[in-house]
Amino acid sequence: MERHTQPWGRNIFGQSAVVCVRVLRIGLIAFGFAFILNSPPAGAQEFSDSPGEDAFLILQTNLQPPYQQLQDGILKGYSITVLNCAFDRIGLGYGIAIAPRQRNREMVRNGQADGFFLARISPFMDEYADPTLPLALEKWVWISAAGQQGSFASIPAPDSLLSVAAILGSNEAEWLAEQGYHEIAKVPLITSLISQVLAGRVEYALVDKQTFEAARDDMGHHEAQFKIQFERYAPLVIYFGREYTRRNPDLIGALNTALRTCETLPMRLEDWERDLITRQQLPMIRTMAGDPNLIAAVRSALGTADVRAGALADLDREWRRDSERGVASAKAGEILENSLSGILRSFQKGDAENIAEIFVFNTKGAVIGMNRLTSDFDQSDEPKFKVVIRQDPDLSQIADIYFDGSTRTFLSQVTVPVVDPETGNVIAAMTVGLDVSGALRPDS
Structure with a gap:
């Protein structure tokens, strides 16, 4: 040709x-x-x-x-x-x-x-x-009329007798069919779908939250008229x-x-999502960061992680360039083979439904261990870096949601200090990328 x-x-x-x-x-x-x-x-x-x-x-x-x-x-x-x-x-x-x-x-x-x-x-x-x-990133939710009998104790199952609806030809309607929902009422417009939910002709509808809220407000309805339950991110x-x-x-x-x-804007965590991570995931992450084997491996990695002045930026550029091509730079390959990375891989495999990635960086911001290749080496220009520079063992950071293209998952990065139990000093920080589609479901 x-x-x-x-x-x-x-x-x-x-x-x-x-x-x-x-x-x-x-x-x-x-x-x-x-x-x-x-x-x-x-x-x-x-x-x-x-x-x-x-x-x-x-x-x-x-x-x-x-x-x-x-x-x-x-x-x-x-x-x-x-x-x-x-x-x-x-x-x-x-x-x-x-x-x-x-x-x-x-x-x-x-x-x-x-x-x-x-x-x-x-x-x-x-x-x-x-x-x-x-x-763009969507948040799919189930909506029902506030006065409806029953509750959202469990999301409507495919074999449920409850009536389920979605917009005709929508992503949500396709996904419902793939999940085994056979009796799906398909309504041509979001405004018609909202009206049918309020009239009781449909018990549950699966919609994008932002699209629903825009249509609801244009129709003059109040949020108190609806119950909303999170389903998944798309x-x-x-x-x-x-x-x-x-x-x-x-x-x-x-x-x-x-x-x-031309970055997609992060999807902000709602208050209930941040609270759920704080109550259910943060204690588990702190426990991992305090694991004696991990701390020993961090100490070992710190001993070999010295980077000469000015070299961090060069290593980071090489790392980013190779990472975009899906390969590990020489420095990244070295880190993937150390004992700390092995421990982090075992942590991730132990909770694979909720955790997509784990990595540790030192007080200069350089990654010293990771379960898989990260997109960059230097973390010192990111908000999570404050977890090490403030030297507060109780500090943590829960970041907003973003889409990770390599795993096709939505992640919220939770960063906690790694504390030396002998000195009480913060010697590194550990970031856990939570797969929020699993970690934030009500039945998780």
Whole structure:
């Protein structure tokens, strides 16, 4: 196949008519069609010297307030801002076509569209498409009417006789079907779903919390009218069709690199979540940090962890560069083999449902032990570093939730001091990445 040598950010306006004809020919006027073109800014960074001939792409999407919505005919929202940032950084022009969610997925599956967003990570889509890092993070909750009999002592089970609903074609409806919920009432709009819950026609509905709250407030309802129970977190990504990624094999890697700099905002822990971690997880983490075997291994690692002045930044750059490619730098490989890392791996395996990662860093911020490769070596520029510099053995930090692309899990990092029992001094700090989808469930 002949390959063009022009950059990804080529002039898109000469192709826009062709693209529009193609989109219209396959019939995307189901409920009103919108097509948006974005051209890269002058001087945008290019990530490939020889991109595929079809690098310019069309992404299918659907309206999903507040993440993306039409305002005066312009598609806006948080996910669009992140998307524009990422594509501008790699210098790639693209178009967006709006159609129903189910139609979008089918078009990607059939090779009629290059990609689709916002999509949850799905084993079914993995069969024919490849995901990026998330553009947005959702928190799914069960809602019911406040006056309804019964309680949320347990989340509605697939074999329950309770009526369950979701928005037609939504990520939540797909997930419910995958979990074995057979009788799912599928309602076309979030406003209709809320009305049916309040009217008692549906006992439980699974929705994104932010989408629900925005619609509830627009409808003039009060939060006291509903019961809410957390179910899970869901990353929302772009899925690129396998045919497109075959022709443009470097795109997802370049886009993911850009997405790391167009960072998805952390999902803030709510008060009940922070309280649950404090009561149920923090005591366990402090116990691990005080384990005599761990403290002995920390002392040993500290003895070999001296880094000459000015070398920390160099080692960190090398570490980050190699980590982005999924490999360990020389320093990282050395640390992965020490006894402290072995102890941390055994801790993680002992509670794998709740813990995704554990690492220890010294009073200079340098990682000295880890159960798996971390994204960076130097922790001194992060808020967690205060746990060692304040020398307070009772101090801890519970960070907001972020998505870890390497494990496809949502993590909240909990950091506690490692205290030398002989001197009472803080000699290091241990960070535990809690998989909040497991650790924060009510039945965890």
